[in-house]
Amino acid sequence: MSPRPRPKLVVFDLDDVLVEYQRERRVEVLARAVGAPPATVVEALFKSGLETKNDRGELGLEDYLDAVRRRHGVDIPLEAFVDARRQSMRLHREVLQLAERIAAQTTLALFTNNGQWLGRQLPKFFPELRPLFGTRMVTTGQLGLTKPDPQAFYACLSTLGFAPSSSLVIDDRIENVAGAQSAGLDAIHYASPPQLANELLLRGFNLEPVHAP
Structure with missing residues (x-):
């Protein structure tokens, strides 16, 4: 060629x-931080479509986490959310x-x-x-x-x-x-x-x- x-x-x-990037690792870290089952975190972030809305700029980070709390009862501190992403990447x-x-x-x-x-x-x-x-x-x-x-x-x-x-x-x-x-x-x-x-x-x-x- x-x-x-x-x-x-x-x-x-x-x-x-x-x-x-290991999404499973991210879910594991978040689940431990908030005391929720990993399946609940997956549902709240990914299956709900909220992560996709954040990716598209339709929701800022604070609004994203607020929607996760209101709709799914999962209260993720901003610092924990950011740290989980950091720990999931090498x-x-x-x-x-x-x-x-x-x-x-x-x-x-x-x-x-x-x-x-x-x-x-x-x-x-x-x-x-x-x-x-x-x-x-x-x-x-x-x-x-x-x-x-x-x-x-x-x-x-x-x-x-x-x-x-x-x-x-x-x-x-x-x-x-x-x-x-x-x-x-x-x-x-x-x-x-x-x-x-x-x-x-x-x-x-x-x-x-x-x-x-």
Whole structure:
């Protein structure tokens, strides 16, 4: 396969790309914090659709937690909610290393189906992200649109100031890859660090280690 043009913008997904996210761990931590069965937490956050509304920006974090309390009788302190998300994620070091190796050759950004609050917390959770991504950490909660809607990708690029034709998305969900491609972006369906490295090489990136001067 011949090399593709090197993109001017590379947009990484968060969950299960840049970080390994364990929803079961998040539920377990929350259940322990509020003294409720895990099944009750799953019902209150996920099956209720409230998490999705937060991801879409229809509910801010405080309104989200208030709705969980009123509708399901589960009182989750804000600090416990944030901490459970932190404990459920582990930085994917091999993917971060690839991001570090291409950072001087393109602009890096992050785009995630999550509430706006998580975008504000990420630099605190993972200080390693700030030098690479700066303030280019976009959440669907701030846009009011979620992946895989092509309009979500248009809105993300508008926020970042790049055109679809010069942008690349890396995502672990095939439906999000299809949505990005429908919006005119190049896209990689992430499976593993070695597979991602091969895809980046095909797009003209040099993946040699970056040495400090």
